[in-house]
Amino acid sequence: MSEHDINDRTLAFAGVLQALKLVQETAHGRPCDLSAMQASVGSILVIDSDSVADVFGGITPLRTGLTLLKTQLIGGQGRPDAELSRYLVTLLHLERKLSKRSDLLDRLSAGIERAQTQATHFDIVHDNMIASLADLYANTVSTLSPRIMVRGQPERLSDTLVANRVRALLLAAMRATVLWRQCGGTRVGLLFERKKLVETASNMLAVNTGQ
Template sequence: MSDSTTDRTLALAGLFQAAAQVQHLAREGTSDPDMLETAVASIFNTKPSSTEAVFGGRDRLKAGLHLIGEITNRRSAPPLREITQYVVTLLALERQLAKRPAMLDQIGEGIERARNQAEHFSPSHAYVLSNLSAVYSETISTMMPKILVHGSQAYLTNPEIATRIRVFLLAGIRAAVLWRQRGGSHWRLLFGRSAIARTAQDMLRQMQT
């Protein structure tokens, strides 16, 4: 895989898209089926041929690319600030996770079990989602900093919704891993926002044409 602004932008779009779905589930109780499919596919695709292949194509990241544009344009509406906070925390967790090879192995084993299960059912089957949710609960959720998901208690305490939230958080970690692998860092995020925003806008324009 190449190491470029395009690759980093795609990885970041995957991260923002997953974080936005966490917010939507917690506040509205629903998620986009296509984005859930993209999230699960990204978790399972651990040996991709390209950054784009992780998500099944850049057209699967339109929502995340739009979010990059909104946030980097400094529109500080509360919903966007909350999504950004989820992204920042997921990036911090991924940095901690990178220092824990045993936990990485545990996550890999759990994902492989879920992948095998998906072959018998489907990637978005309740059994598969439950398995991926358990992977997150038993590993990443035990680390610091903790992700505090804000929303309606009726949704947060609903087992099916909570499962999907954890799956999207795991997908967020997958995208954060990809961001780092493609040369992403705290400094690139801080000082390279304009280049990332331009790249996201260019990709969206290309999709429209």
């Protein structure tokens, strides 16, 4: 994927928002869309792909993220989610730090290879897979500062299975952020491309998901 356009950046950014939304829903005990979860977590293992869409298993599995993109960047039918915005700002900052840490990038690469092997035996959202990806996040991205402080129900976040799912989804959010950067995404670009990103997301939703 050497050349990228607004479509690629839209899909990658939708992937970031979708993973962060799943983090939020998991932490607060809200229902999570299984197909969105599978697409987001599964994207961590897709390193070599012919297209951005293929990283997430197509455009339809990103409908949650594409819808969020419209709300977060313009407002649309709802107001931007402040909590989600805080997660996003921290994530973008951490991605820049991660990009300069070859040791952590090597650790991530090795961990993803192990997870790819593990995925031949378990479904991508199986507890064993989620635990492995959560551990990988804890030993890489989570060692950087500032850490993403996830808000939610304390009793849920103290549960190992829930905490693992949150960390695995944060890793998915980071993977999508790296992809977005590779597609030419920048924080300044978000300001100048905002309208075009929203238009592109709307067109993708209309064509691929009927929304």
